[in-house]
Amino acid sequence: MKLLKAASVYVVGGVINRAIPFFLLPVLTHYLDPANYGVLANFELFFALSSPVIAVQQTGSVGVMYFRRDTLAFRQYFSSVAVLPFLSTLAISLLYFLFSAPLSKLLEIPEKWILLIPLIGLGAAISNMLITYYISAKKPVPYLLIEIPRTVLRFAGALFLILVLKWDWEGMAMALLITHSVMGVASLVVLRRLNLIGQGISWADMRDGLIFGLPLVLHTVSQNTIDLSNRVFITRMVGLEANGIYSVAYKVSVILLFVWKAFQQAWTPYFYERLKQNTESVRLQLTKVIYAVIGLLLVGALGLAFIGKYLVLWFMDPAYLVGTYLIPYIVFGIFFQSLFILMSGFLLYHKKSKPLASITIGSAVINLILNYVLINEFDALGAALSNMITYGLGSIAMTIAANKVHRLPWLFFLKK
8 A cells, every 4th residue: 555655646746747748749849840859859869878877877876775774874875976977977078079070960969969968967867866865765745846846947948948039949958958957956955955965985885886887877878779769760761850750659658658657766665675575475465566567557558559649639730640650569669668677676676787787788789770670661660669579578588587686476376
């Protein structure tokens, strides 16, 4: 019951949070033609690929160590690893400065936005570390008081810049810069009041954060590559307009992932606590709950695959209706992605970040090959098929790896 109560808060808050950009999507698609939306999709792609590198994925280490250390030791650990995103930002800024021209040509994004990505990523990394603390501490209200204002600020700013100042896609980019800068500074103030920074720096903790975080960087970058690299392939092989149409179909389909990730905020503490207890009765209970979660995900996928085209019909500009046939394929790719994320939690808790990264990197390589072959053959549909196949195979591999580090009675129903 505690899981359901906590999950309901996160899901309701998550739905409100995600409803804001969803209901503003018709406005954006009206004022941004498919080609402009394609440029925006490429900018968001590059930001998503850069963010885990800038953050050195310290949200992962903080989320696990909260359950492994007492309060004082955790505060020092947090204070130590919080330095890493700042150091990473300096290194990434130099790298992007040196290679801004070829990156700009590849993604068709102005160089100035390439150079601003590290600053945006740093602000996001700081606020995400605070959010991870609130999730681990089972404090959904403070979590939502960060997450929802962050979304409101971003999209209110975007509407002003696009509708009033006529900034096209750059209005969304500038709103992202302003939002993460403001929220990053505000999060630093809150972290200081919570005594989570300024508690001294332990080089041993920084080293532990790097050892745990660097494979997670590869894991997250590889996962983002799977999710977003198809936009680059579509842009180069089909065109910016096709990329914009695919991106809108994806934004409708990704509702399933948003609901799953909102539920995951309540799931992760519940899940880690039961992995820590690890008794026979707890293992059986956890197995049954996981089966129930998978069942709910499947029902959600079937429902969204059916109604997705109507959401585009009711809320989007008619220019994007041509992409509705993609939605069922994208939705079931996201269903398998959710299973992939669910099973990866076993490896995260046991700090098996290297095998986790290996599976995700292998999946990304398969995805890149499938993107080239299938998009060449089926245009944008090839991208949806590529993700569905990749995450289907990846979820199988992740389940096998999870069972090696933490065995559960998956076939309990066969026993008399």
